[in-house]
Amino acid sequence: MTLDTTDRAILNRMQDDLPLATHPYAAIAAELGIAENELLSRLTRMKEERIITRFGPFFDAAAMGGAFCLCAMAVPPENFETVLTKVNAHAEVAHNYERTHRLNMWFVLATETPEGIEATADAIERETGIEVLRFPKLQEFFIGFRVAA
Amino acid sequence: MIDANDREIIEALQGGLPLVPAPYAQVAERLSMDEDALLFRLADLKSRGVIRRIAAAPNHYKLGMTSNGMTVWDVEDDHVTELGTQIGLLPFVTHCYERPRALPDWPYNLFAMVHGTDRDEVEEKRAEITAILGDACRAKDILYSTRILKKTGLRLKTKG
Numbered sequence: 001m002t003l004d005t006t007d008r009a010i011l012n013r014m015q016d017d018l019p020l021a022t023h024p025y026a027a028i029a030a031e032l033g034i035a036e037n038e039l040l041s042r043l044t045r046m047k048e049e050r051i052i053t054r055f056g057p058f059f060d061a062a063a064m065g066g067a068f069c070l071c072a073m074a075v076p077p078e079n080f081e082t083v084l085t086k087v088n089a090h091a092e093v094a095h096n097y098e099r100t101h102r103l104n105m106w107f108v109l110a111t112e113t114p115e116g117i118e119a120t121a122d123a124i125e126r127e128t129g130i131e132v133l134r135f136p137k138l139q140e141f142f143i144g145f146r147v148a149a
Numbered sequence: 150m151i152d153a154n155d156r157e158i159i160e161a162l163q164g165g166l167p168l169v170p171a172p173y174a175q176v177a178e179r180l181s182m183d184e185d186a187l188l189f190r191l192a193d194l195k196s197r198g199v200i201r202r203i204a205a206a207p208n209h210y211k212l213g214m215t216s217n218g219m220t221v222w223d224v225e226d227d228h229v230t231e232l233g234t235q236i237g238l239l240p241f242v243t244h245c246y247e248r249p250r251a252l253p254d255w256p257y258n259l260f261a262m263v264h265g266t267d268r269d270e271v272e273e274k275r276a277e278i279t280a281i282l283g284d285a286c287r288a289k290d291i292l293y294s295t296r297i298l299k300k301t302g303l304r305l306k307t308k309g
Contacts, residue, residue, distance in 0.1 A: 105298070
């Protein structure tokens with residue numbers, strides 16, 4: 001599908017926070033100068049078309065007492081799919097990307113306790129026989145996240 | 150830290166917020182709570198940083214941002230905070246972190262994610278970062294993503 005100017009304005013605005021109010025979408029629609037039902041139908045369509053992968057709260061595992069950790073593995077290409085199945089089977093694996101490097105599998109672990117990171121990474125090492133390098137964040141320099149539509 | 154009620158609310162919302170005129174009322178009903186009580190708990194979760202924001206996660210690929218480069222840099226430790234702050238402010242950098250090195254194979258301690266419509270655009274942006282880091286940067290690399298292997302976000306285990 002193609003995005004028109006209104007879709008793009010919606011997508012840009014919806015990457016910022018939705019108000020905690022009884023009719024939050026009506027408030028955003030008013031800001032954008034469109035009707036609430038038009039905003040909702042466009043959002044629904046963009047979600048169905050997977051232009052929006054998810055709409056809802058972004059949780060911070062660390063603030064819940066848990067932890068995040070970026071991890072990387074050097075997976076032999078011939079075993080990639082087998083290893084991938086084992087890694088992705090862990091619910092703690094929140095995102096996983098194939099990347100152009102000897103370290104070719106990069107994933108984020110999100111766990112409810114700090115110990116969960118080590119436990120999960122160790123389990124993946126045992127199951128795959130491949131070292132899991134761990135890159136926890138030491139400092140975060142502003143998270144923009146937003147992408148201009 | 151989160152209590153049992155927080156956990157119920159998080160579980161109810163981790164799949165997303167309904168796209169209906171009164172979404173919190175609908176979630177509250179599912180949880181057998183008053184809408185006001187739910188809004189109060191959500192405001193509390195936000196003030197504690199458990200919820201960062203309620204927003205859309207766009208699909209970069211579908212928006213034509215098909216090139217995604219994780220740029221990595223070996224920056225002198227004494228300068229990493231100052232330089233990381235500058236890099237994090239660049240409009241095309243979506244995430245920027247200091248992370249530990251994994252020597253000897255991985256000398257990089259600064260990670261900045263850069264998106265573009267193609268690799269040429271990502272390389273142009275990367276050159277801007279190179280210029281800012283100057284002599285403080287001892288080594289650099291870029292890792293393009295070639296496939297999304299999983300993208301689900303945080304999932305709580307069904308009862309912890």
